[in-house]
Amino acid sequence: MSEHAKKAANFIADEPRTDWHDESLWFVRTKRDRAAASVPEWEQLRQLASDIKDNVLSNLDSYLEQFEAQARANGVQVHWAKDAHAHNEIVYTILERHQAQRMVKSKSMLTEECHLNPYLEERGITVIDTDLGERIIQLLEEPPSHIVMPAIHLKREEVGELFEEKLATEKGNNDPQYLTEAARQHLRSEFMQADAALTGVNFAIAETGGVVVCTNEGNADMGVHLAPVQIHSMGIEKIIPRAEHLGVFTRLLGRSATGQPITIFTAHHQRPRPGTEMHIILVDNGRSEHLGKKDFRNSLKCIRCGACMNTCPIYRRSGGHSYDNTVPGPIGSILSPNTDLEAHSDLPFASTLCGSCSDVCPVKIDIHEQLYKWRQKIVEVQGLPAAKQRALKMTGKILAKPKVYQNAGFLARNFLKVAPRFMVYNGLNEWGKSRELPEVPKQSFRKWYRRNRRS
Amino acid sequence: MKVALFVPCYIDQFYPQVGIATLELLEKLSCEVHFPQGQTCCGQPLANSGMEEDARPIYEHFVQTFAGFTHIVAPSGSCVYHVRHHYDLLGDESEALAVRSQTYDLVEFLTDVLQVDQLAAQFPHRVGLHQSCHGLRGLRLGSASELMEPSFSKVRYLLGMVEGLELVQLDRIDECCGFGGTFAINEPAISTKMGKDRAADHQRNGADFITSNDMSCLMHLEGVIRRQKQPLQVIHLAEILNGVVR
Amino acid sequence: MREEILQRIRQNKPQLRPLPKIPDFAPLREDLVAHFKEVAQGAAIEVLEEEEGITTVVAQQYPEAKQIVAPAYPELQTVAITQESPLEVLQNIDLLVLEAEWGVAENAALWLSEVRMLRRVLPFITQHLILVLPQVQLLANMHQAYARINLTEQGFGLFVAGPSKTADIEQSLVIGAQGARSLTVVLT
Numbered sequence: 001m002s003e004h005a006k007k008a009a010n011f012i013a014d015e016p017r018t019d020w021h022d023e024s025l026w027f028v029r030t031k032r033d034r035a036a037a038s039v040p041e042w043e044q045l046r047q048l049a050s051d052i053k054d055n056v057l058s059n060l061d062s063y064l065e066q067f068e069a070q071a072r073a074n075g076v077q078v079h080w081a082k083d084a085h086a087h088n089e090i091v092y093t094i095l096e097r098h099q100a101q102r103m104v105k106s107k108s109m110l111t112e113e114c115h116l117n118p119y120l121e122e123r124g125i126t127v128i129d130t131d132l133g134e135r136i137i138q139l140l141e142e143p144p145s146h147i148v149m150p151a152i153h154l155k156r157e158e159v160g161e162l163f164e165e166k167l168a169t170e171k172g173n174n175d176p177q178y179l180t181e182a183a184r185q186h187l188r189s190e191f192m193q194a195d196a197a198l199t200g201v202n203f204a205i206a207e208t209g210g211v212v213v214c215t216n217e218g219n220a221d222m223g224v225h226l227a228p229v230q231i232h233s234m235g236i237e238k239i240i241p242r243a244e245h246l247g248v249f250t251r252l253l254g255r256s257a258t259g260q261p262i263t264i265f266t267a268h269h270q271r272p273r274p275g276t277e278m279h280i281i282l283v284d285n286g287r288s289e290h291l292g293k294k295d296f297r298n299s300l301k302c303i304r305c306g307a308c309m310n311t312c313p314i315y316r317r318s319g320g321h322s323y324d325n326t327v328p329g330p331i332g333s334i335l336s337p338n339t340d341l342e343a344h345s346d347l348p349f350a351s352t353l354c355g356s357c358s359d360v361c362p363v364k365i366d367i368h369e370q371l372y373k374w375r376q377k378i379v380e381v382q383g384l385p386a387a388k389q390r391a392l393k394m395t396g397k398i399l400a401k402p403k404v405y406q407n408a409g410f411l412a413r414n415f416l417k418v419a420p421r422f423m424v425y426n427g428l429n430e431w432g433k434s435r436e437l438p439e440v441p442k443q444s445f446r447k448w449y450r451r452n453r454r455s
Numbered sequence: 456m457k458v459a460l461f462v463p464c465y466i467d468q469f470y471p472q473v474g475i476a477t478l479e480l481l482e483k484l485s486c487e488v489h490f491p492q493g494q495t496c497c498g499q500p501l502a503n504s505g506m507e508e509d510a511r512p513i514y515e516h517f518v519q520t521f522a523g524f525t526h527i528v529a530p531s532g533s534c535v536y537h538v539r540h541h542y543d544l545l546g547d548e549s550e551a552l553a554v555r556s557q558t559y560d561l562v563e564f565l566t567d568v569l570q571v572d573q574l575a576a577q578f579p580h581r582v583g584l585h586q587s588c589h590g591l592r593g594l595r596l597g598s599a600s601e602l603m604e605p606s607f608s609k610v611r612y613l614l615g616m617v618e619g620l621e622l623v624q625l626d627r628i629d630e631c632c633g634f635g636g637t638f639a640i641n642e643p644a645i646s647t648k649m650g651k652d653r654a655a656d657h658q659r660n661g662a663d664f665i666t667s668n669d670m671s672c673l674m675h676l677e678g679v680i681r682r683q684k685q686p687l688q689v690i691h692l693a694e695i696l697n698g699v700v701r
Numbered sequence: 702m703r704e705e706i707l708q709r710i711r712q713n714k715p716q717l718r719p720l721p722k723i724p725d726f727a728p729l730r731e732d733l734v735a736h737f738k739e740v741a742q743g744a745a746i747e748v749l750e751e752e753e754g755i756t757t758v759v760a761q762q763y764p765e766a767k768q769i770v771a772p773a774y775p776e777l778q779t780v781a782i783t784q785e786s787p788l789e790v791l792q793n794i795d796l797l798v799l800e801a802e803w804g805v806a807e808n809a810a811l812w813l814s815e816v817r818m819l820r821r822v823l824p825f826i827t828q829h830l831i832l833v834l835p836q837v838q839l840l841a842n843m844h845q846a847y848a849r850i851n852l853t854e855q856g857f858g859l860f861v862a863g864p865s866k867t868a869d870i871e872q873s874l875v876i877g878a879q880g881a882r883s884l885t886v887v888l889t
Contacts, residue, residue, distance in 0.1 A: 005641060051720075058718040268852055352646075356601055443471060
């Protein structure tokens with residue numbers, strides 16, 4: 001069984017909790033539906049967003065150069081990182097130069113991807129994640145299970161216990177209002193003490209050299225506006241050509257992510273505040289390579305809204321951790337094989353190819369098509385487990401030859417003995433453990449047809 | 456109208472009544488139905504497992520078998536979607552292109568080609584409609600709940616012609632049943648859980664029957680229902696439209 | 702490193718695709734004020750139409766507020782903030798009153814530019830926030846807003862669309878996460 005299947009089975013073993021997880025995310029999906037339905041031009045906006053991103057990908061080098069020049073003219077220090085290690089080094093060098101001991105960080109999937117926190121911690125820097133969900137999982141020493149709602153897999157009781165231990169909250173008080181207030185006090189004191197602040201980037205505008213950061217809590221801004229050093233880490237695909245394009249993306253992002261008409265704070269950072277430094281790190285980490293893959297480059301359009309996770313019937317029932325990747329869910333399953341096909345080869349198979357992800361995606365990434373294409377790629381590169389592949393190859397031979405197929409089918413009116421090899425190749429048990437097999441009819445359609453229609 | 460009937464492999468073997476209902480229904484609607492005996496399968500099980508290249512001979516065989524027919528009809532959205540969409544592997548070869556564009560799911564053949572507006576069918580039961588994902592989001596037989604477009608459903612339109620049939624309202628109108636071909640075997644825990652959740656939705660909302668234009672979804676749901684001993688039955692859309700009274 | 706990345710992009714990028722033109726989308730609703738109010742309510746924003754003046758609004762809505770920053774309303778202001786004001790002063794602000802430049806009906810977002818906010822952190826660090834917006838500055842949607850805003854003019858600009866909030870614990874909505882605990886919009 002694949003890694004994902006094992007982890008999913010583990011998650012599902014607690015069925016009430018699985019139902020709770022599924023319902024929580026489905027609720028977000030329904031909020032998204034209502035928000036999208038309130039905009040008559042929704043589908044047009046998706047198409048525009050997709051087209052803008054197509055243009056960006058086809059002209060990325062020029063936009064990056066333009067962005068860099070503008071940002072430099074704005075007094076921003078721009079850095080280029082070819083991979084995760086280079087990114088982490090750049091961050092560390094900046095911090096070292098300022099003798100920074102404590103850095104506050106708002107949500108950034110990129111820094112998760114680069115494993116920045118452990119890198120800095122090994123070098124004596126304290127990193128405090130300031131998004132509430134991120135802070136919770138950081139204190140729990142777990143990775144996020146969702147890119148927008150990192151702690152969606154946890155129950156209030158678990159957060160209550162954690163805060164009791166880490167933030168000295170009252171025993172047994174699991175009220176989200178109370179726990180959030182405790183986190184507010186704790187994080188406010190962290191903001192005051194921070195020597196540097198780092199955020200992710202939602203959009204970077206080539207025309208202006210500025211970056212846009214969206215949050216609901218206001219934590220990214222509390223960080224960067226108080227600390228003497230402000231750092232924004234961004235994947236190179238976050239570029240958009242002009243400020244006017246923000247109109248399209250800000251209308252889609254919040255509605256797709258949580259069903260809000262817009263995130264509470266949409267901050268536009270153009271220049272450093274007087275007397276402080278502003279850095280932007282442009283990170284490649286496989287993206288320029290990814291850009292060359294015709295069938296897969298579309299996934300670089302992703303604006304990290306998480307809608308494909310909320311809609312995915314598998315994600316909702318297996319939890320984000322079952323994907324074992326920074327970005328879980330459908331989009332994670334098509335992004336991860338780009339960086340490490342070997343390690344993530346189970347993910348493109350963790351889908352029924354139902355296509356809900358592609359239809360919900362605000363930038364129209366053909367997610368389920370890419371899952372299908374990754375499957376082909378994975379078999380081409382590393383093959384399937386030998387037995388499985390043999391059985392399927394045999395199936396292929398049978399199905400390409402009608403005589404053989406008919407004999408196989410007819411000889412075995414006890415079709416079920418053939419079917420497992422034919423359709424379900426690795427035995428009946430995985431089906432039969434939890435589901436009944438079809439009842440074997442007296443005759444096949446073919447036989448009926450010969451008797452009843454063929455003269 | 457001359458029509459070639461494609462009966463997907465699992466329907467041929469496990470659900471002959473669906474093939475029969477499709478054939479009879481098409482005949483009632485004055486079609487001259489042919490069943491090319493050399494037909495096997497669309498090749499989807501291999502392709503979905505990542506073995507598209509090994510499926511190529513199956514694709515070629517399918518095209519050979521059905522070349523020359525202007526209308527190829529199958530009671531399975533999933534297989535039709537596969538032929539129409541994933542046979543792009545065969546390139547721009549004209550025979551393949553023709554077969555791809557002329558292969559129809561039964562539903563769209565009835566609504567779009569034959570433009571059926573009445574049927575002599577009765578089915579006095581409470582029915583839940585399971586939207587097959589490949590029919591819905593692949594062939595666009597209806598509006599998907601994710602898309603902000605005018606609501607429509609070719610399947611509902613046809614069911615509306617059946618006397619006595621009462622469609623129940625589901626909580627989640629187009630969530631996947633969890634079959635997904637080899638997914639059902641590769642990810643048995645999730646697959647089963649998805650099937651259970653779908654079946655529960657239908658039961659909770661008072662359905663006696665679950666119908667769909669895709670038998671593979673129904674095969675999965677039936678497996679779950681029978682194991683759970685739920686008071687539900689599955690029935691393919693073709694059987695209802697063909698006027699089977701149970 | 703820079704050249705290496707750019708070079709690989711040049712090699713790998715697809716053929717140039719055109720940039721689409723963004724059409725003029727009609728307002729979702731004609732009555733912008735009513736629309737704004739309705740959306741604001743959903744985002745826990747208190748919307749008042751100024752009848753009795755901002756002083757009365759403050760007295761009624763925030764009677765407890767002592768440390769008040771209101772650069773445009775000297776009669777209200779109890780604390781003057783400068784670029785040099787220390788953190789201890791900033792973190793004790795109870796109420797901040799600012800004038801917003803634009804409001805957007807479709808999402809109840811208000812645009813604040815850096816000049817008007819004095820210090821970038823103020824709209825976040827204050828416990829409560831009042832934004833004053835002339836009704837004539839209400840726009841229908843984000844396209845209209847970005848057409849009017851010049852991002853390059855200033856070092857920082859912000860859309861605020863409600864009090865700071867989170868739903869990170871069990872999707873349970875809590876108002877007042879790290880930033881302002883409440884937002885009142887006074888339409889003038």
